[in-house]
Structure formats: structure tokens, C-alpha cells
Amino acid sequence: MAKKIEGFNFEQRHGKARVRVARVWRSKEGRHFMVEWNVSISLLSDSIIAYVDDDNSDIVATDTIKNTVYAKAKECKEQLSVEEFAILLAKHFTSFYRQVTSAIVRIVEKPWECVSVDGQLHEHGFKLGSERHTTEVTVQESGTLQMTSGIEGLALLKTTKSGFEGFIRDKYTALPDTQERMLATEVTSTWRYSYESVFNLPQKPLYFTERYLAVKKVLMDTFFGPPKEGVYSASVQSTLYQMAKAVLGRFHDISLVHLKMPNIHFLPVNLSSKDKDIIVKFEDDVYLPTDEPHGSIEASFSRFWSKM
Structure with missing residues (x-):
């Protein structure tokens, strides 16, 4: 939401773009599943003091945002969809930081596909496909959701x-x-x-x-x-x-x-x-x-x- 500052309308957001992460899961039977995601996150908040008062006390560092992507990927013990991961990240930022009112998470999934050798799916071999799976979710601190794939x-x-x-x-x-x-x-x-x-x-x-x-x-x-x-x-x-x-x-x-x-x-x-x-x-x-x-x-x- 726009704020009025010194006679101006002011809107702001900050985040981290193009955070690349790959995650591998291994089943009990030995089959591997993997994804590669390109994650961009924007955080919306009511904080303006970093802009007008040189006070960074309300800022979630973009390096922290990047590290959170890897930490949350590690926490996902079971295979999940790109949409579920985007929602998980957005819920974290809106619930963990009191300053954050909304989080927008966009992810592009690279199309790695399991290969077949002699007519049988390989347990840990993958090839790169063509089309990409995308998602964008916006989660507010109240839990309100907007979601596209x-x-x-x-x-x-x-x-x-x-x-x-x-x-x-x-x-x-x-x-x-x-x-x-x-x-x-x-x-x-x-x-x-x-x-x-x-x-x-x-x-x-x-x-x-x-x-x-x-x-x-x-x-x-x-x-x-x-x-x-x-x-x-x-x-x-x-x-x-x-x-x-x-x-x-x-x-x-x-x-x-x-x-x-x-x-x-x-x-x-x-x-x-x-x-x-x-x-x-x-x-x-x-x-x-x-x-x-x-x-x-x-x-x-x-x-x-x-x-x-």
C-alpha cells in the first residue's frame, strides 16, 4: 500500500532474485528424484525508515532471503511441487518477520526428466527437457493467497x-x-x-x-x-x-x-x-x-x- 512521505506517494518492496537451488530426494528403493528451481522473492512491509531515516532495523537482508531458500529446501524431507515450495517460503517470511505484510514468490522450474536406458527408467540419470514449469504466489500475513502456475x-x-x-x-x-x-x-x-x-x-x-x-x-x-x-x-x-x-x-x-x-x-x-x-x-x-x-x-x- 502506498504511503505519503514528504508530499510524495511512496511504495516499496525488496527481495532476492534468481536464487538457483537444486534438490535431490532418494527413495528407500534407491530411485532419485531431483528438481532445479530459480527463485525470486519480494517482501512487502510498512517499513519506510530505511529509506528516509537511514535506519536498517526493519530490513530482512537479501542475503538472509537467499540463505532461507537453501535452508527451507533442506527441511523438505519429502518430494514436493514447485507451488508447494513457493507457498512454504511465502508463509515463512510473513509469519517469521513481524515487519513483512506480504511475500511474493516466483519460481521457474528447469525441466529435468528421468532418462530411460534399454526401455527402463534410470534410477539416477536425467536429461534436460524444453518447456519450463512456473509459479507465482502472493501470501499475506493473514493467510490470504493469490496463486498462478x-x-x-x-x-x-x-x-x-x-x-x-x-x-x-x-x-x-x-x-x-x-x-x-x-x-x-x-x-x-x-x-x-x-x-x-x-x-x-x-x-x-x-x-x-x-x-x-x-x-x-x-x-x-x-x-x-x-x-x-x-x-x-x-x-x-x-x-x-x-x-x-x-x-x-x-x-x-x-x-x-x-x-x-x-x-x-x-x-x-x-x-x-x-x-x-x-x-x-x-x-x-x-x-x-x-x-x-x-x-x-x-x-x-x-x-x-x-x-x-
């Missing part, structure tokens, strides 16, 4: 069942109508959970990890359609809408979905010269991949009762 870098492509036609045409339009094109994008999505307090969260272990995987599957299944026949996309906008609607229809504890889906172009290659009309003729087979420039499409969808 998301996915970054989910690269999707289909070589057919996509078109774009009937759009506005004017003197600057060069793009032809088509009912056959390649569709590629890199999905960034966030979804807001409807839980409003740290006291009414699901108690099932790894609940939010399972929810993340389920949301990702719904997004991908809606994009691609059935394995044999697929599903036609009239535009990136249409596909984006169907993906968001599928998530909200499937998961009733999600109140809002935001999707950002750049249209990454694969341009048909037709080559000709002065001497020869056609050197290479495009027949839905040879493309020039390019990500600059690309189309930019994004939208948010929420239930009517959702707090935007």
Missing part, C-alpha cells in the same frame, strides 16, 4: 490441418488465402487457481505437479486433435480459444487462463530465375523456417466470478 517454451508444430483465409484485404496485403499450411508456435501460458487462502489448499502430495502435467496434456491434445485425423485450425486465434476453453472446462479450480501463442512462420519455398521460371516448386514439402518476424497472438479467459 504456468508453462513457458512449449514448442508445438503440425504440418497440416491449418489454414488462414477471409481476413481483411487492402493495398498492403500480400498474404494469400490458404487452407493448407504449417502451424507452429511456442506456448506461454499462465493459469490462476481459485484458492484464496493457504488454509484451504488441497492436501494431496504433489497435487499441483499432477495438475500442471494434466493442464499441459489438455493444451497439447486440443492443439493437435486425435492422432489419426487431427483437428483443423482456422487461425491461431481459433486454436488458442479452443485450448483455453478446454482447460477451464476440465479444471474447476482454475479461474483464469492466459495464453500467448506467437505464429512462428514456415514459409513455402518457390525458387525461380530469369532463365528458368521454376527451379523448385513448392508442394507442401519444402519450407524456410523463420522466427523473425512472427505473428503475436495472446488472450485471457476467465470465469464470470473470477477476480481479474
Whole structure:
């Protein structure tokens, strides 16, 4: 909340960004589980004396914030989701320090995946995937909660069942109508959970990890359609809408979905010269991949009762 200081409105927060931590758990059977998290924390408080009176007595040192991340990771004896760890950190800062009124914790999880060797999961071998699991939680000292999860870098492509036609045409339009094109994008999505307090969260272990995987599957299944026949996309906008609607229809504890889906172009290659009309003729087979420039499409969808 803004304060008035010497005739000015004043808002402040402080914290620690890009704290990298990896945690390994070992089961009794010998299997290893690991995560790598990039943690950023902001603490909100009513304290202004460090700014106006040169008095640091109300400041939680950012080095202490960093060390707390490692200490709390050590305390987690059982495997937990990135959302649960973010809430654990936020609850600590709002309950342990009387000065702190709210804590905002954002974490990006690096996608380490267990590898298979000869068709069998390796007990301690991992490879790095592509898309990243994200979360951001805000916890107030009263226990009030705002919580989002998301996915970054989910690269999707289909070589057919996509078109774009009937759009506005004017003197600057060069793009032809088509009912056959390649569709590629890199999905960034966030979804807001409807839980409003740290006291009414699901108690099932790894609940939010399972929810993340389920949301990702719904997004991908809606994009691609059935394995044999697929599903036609009239535009990136249409596909984006169907993906968001599928998530909200499937998961009733999600109140809002935001999707950002750049249209990454694969341009048909037709080559000709002065001497020869056609050197290479495009027949839905040879493309020039390019990500600059690309189309930019994004939208948010929420239930009517959702707090935007």
C-alpha cells in the first residue's frame, strides 16, 4: 500500500532474485528424484525508515532471503511441487518477520526428466527437457493467497490441418488465402487457481505437479486433435480459444487462463530465375523456417466470478 512521505506517494518492496537451488530426494528403493528451481522473492512491509531515516532495523537482508531458500529446501524431507515450495517460503517470511505484510514468490522450474536406458527408467540419470514449469504466489500475513502456475517454451508444430483465409484485404496485403499450411508456435501460458487462502489448499502430495502435467496434456491434445485425423485450425486465434476453453472446462479450480501463442512462420519455398521460371516448386514439402518476424497472438479467459 502506498504511503505519503514528504508530499510524495511512496511504495516499496525488496527481495532476492534468481536464487538457483537444486534438490535431490532418494527413495528407500534407491530411485532419485531431483528438481532445479530459480527463485525470486519480494517482501512487502510498512517499513519506510530505511529509506528516509537511514535506519536498517526493519530490513530482512537479501542475503538472509537467499540463505532461507537453501535452508527451507533442506527441511523438505519429502518430494514436493514447485507451488508447494513457493507457498512454504511465502508463509515463512510473513509469519517469521513481524515487519513483512506480504511475500511474493516466483519460481521457474528447469525441466529435468528421468532418462530411460534399454526401455527402463534410470534410477539416477536425467536429461534436460524444453518447456519450463512456473509459479507465482502472493501470501499475506493473514493467510490470504493469490496463486498462478504456468508453462513457458512449449514448442508445438503440425504440418497440416491449418489454414488462414477471409481476413481483411487492402493495398498492403500480400498474404494469400490458404487452407493448407504449417502451424507452429511456442506456448506461454499462465493459469490462476481459485484458492484464496493457504488454509484451504488441497492436501494431496504433489497435487499441483499432477495438475500442471494434466493442464499441459489438455493444451497439447486440443492443439493437435486425435492422432489419426487431427483437428483443423482456422487461425491461431481459433486454436488458442479452443485450448483455453478446454482447460477451464476440465479444471474447476482454475479461474483464469492466459495464453500467448506467437505464429512462428514456415514459409513455402518457390525458387525461380530469369532463365528458368521454376527451379523448385513448392508442394507442401519444402519450407524456410523463420522466427523473425512472427505473428503475436495472446488472450485471457476467465470465469464470470473470477477476480481479474
